[in-house]
Amino acid sequence: QVQLVESGGGLVQAGGSLRLSCAASGGTFSMYAMGWFRQAPGKEREFVAAISRSGGITYYADSVKGRFTISRDNAKNTAYLQMNSLKPEDTAVYYCAAARIWGPGIATIYEYDYWGQGTQVTVSS
Numbered sequence: 001q002v003q004l005v006e007s008g009g010g011l012v013q014a015g016g017s018l019r020l021s022c023a024a025s026g027g028t029f030s031m032y033a034m035g036w037f038r039q040a041p042g043k044e045r046e047f048v049a050a051i052s053r054s055g056g057i058t059y060y061a062d063s064v065k066g067r068f069t070i071s072r073d074n075a076k077n078t079a080y081l082q083m084n085s086l087k088p089e090d091t092a093v094y095y096c097a098a099a100r101i102w103g104p105g106i107a108t109i110y111e112y113d114y115w116g117q118g119t120q121v122t123v124s125s
Contacts, residue, residue: 001026001027001114002024002025002026002027002029002032002098002113002114003024003025003026003114004022004023004024004096004097004098004114004115004116005022005023005025005116005117006020006021006022006094006095006096006116006117006118006119007020007021007023007119008020008021008119009094009119009120009121010120010121010122011122011123011124012086012121012122012123012124013123013124014086014087014088014123014124014125015085015086016086016123017082017083017084017085017086018083018086018121019080019081019082019083020036020080020081020083020094020096020119020121021078021079021080022034022036022078022079022080022081022096022116023077023078024077024078024079024098025077027098027114029072029074029077029078030053030054030074031053031100032053032098032099032100032113032114033050033051033052033053033098033099033100033101033102033106034050034051034070034072034079034096034097034098034099035047035048035049035050035051035096035097035098035099035106035107035111035112036048036049036050036070036079036081036094036095036096036097037094037095037096037097037109038090038092038093038094038095038121039092039093039095039118040091040092040093043092045095045109046061047061047107047108047109048060048061048064048068048070048081048094049061049064049068049069049070049081050070050099050102050106050107051070051071051072051079052102053102054074055071055072055074057102058070059106059107061107063089064083064090067083067084067085067086068081068082068083068084069081069082069084070082079096081094081096083121086121086123087123088123088124088125089123090121090123091121091122091123092120092121093118093119093120093121094118094119094120094121095115095116095117095118096115096116097109097112097113097114097115097116098112098113098114099111099112099113100113
């Protein structure tokens with residue numbers, strides 16, 4: 001059983017930056033692909049970014065490409081999401097998730113086996 005804990009959320013002005021962290025425990029972190037999703041009030045949870053087990057492959061939603069960077073440190077059992085040039089529409093609860101398999105559904109919630117509790121990101125205009 002893998003436990004995931006997100007941190008690093010907060011309130012930031014438009015154009016600012018935040019770095020989210022996702023600390024994993026209870027499993028072999030390097031065996032899991034990692035993803036970040038977000039959910040705004042009244043909306044469905046949407047894919048943000050994913051990274052393969054080794055970190056060699058990354059994948060982004062079009063809405064964040066060029067602004068967000070996903071990374072991981074397998075020695076620290078931690079995944080990160082660096083968010084730059086933030087916009088008010090990035091406001092959401094951000095969740096990290098772990099997937100046993102990197103498959104064609106990596107951008108969907110169904111591919112993921114474990115989820116964190118989420119961290120709030122609010123971008124003011």
